[in-house]
Amino acid sequence: MSDHNRIQLLPGTLEMLILQTLVFGPRHGHGIAVTIQRGSQDSLLVDHGSLYPALQRLEQAKLITSEWGISENNRKARYYKLTRAGRKGLIAATSKWEKMVHAVSGILALPREEEA
DSSP, X not given: OOGGGXXXXXXXXXXXXXXXXXXXXXXEHHHHHHHHHHHTTTSOXXXXXXXXXXXXXXXXXXXXXXXXXXXXXXXXXXXXXXXXXXXXXXXXHHHHHHHHHHHHHHHHTSOXXXXX
């Protein structure tokens, strides 16, 4: 997919997507980015300049923890894991997201006036 067809994430959305990827188990940063990209059929591209600050914010908020491990290609990598608070945070963020999508969809579905 070309860059002009990619969707820019709304504030707070990246954190929610990171938490969602960690529901499936611990992942390193690159694995999180790839999961988001593949899960969005390449519509969302997460650059490392956004990913790692978001991971730090989530860790500071105690929504995730991290520890060093060895990646699939035998390199040292930091693996991130969802905490109990992170699961609760994901549920809350998902609920807010669904309400916002529903509200915006309702506005977009309003009949449009014909232009004269």
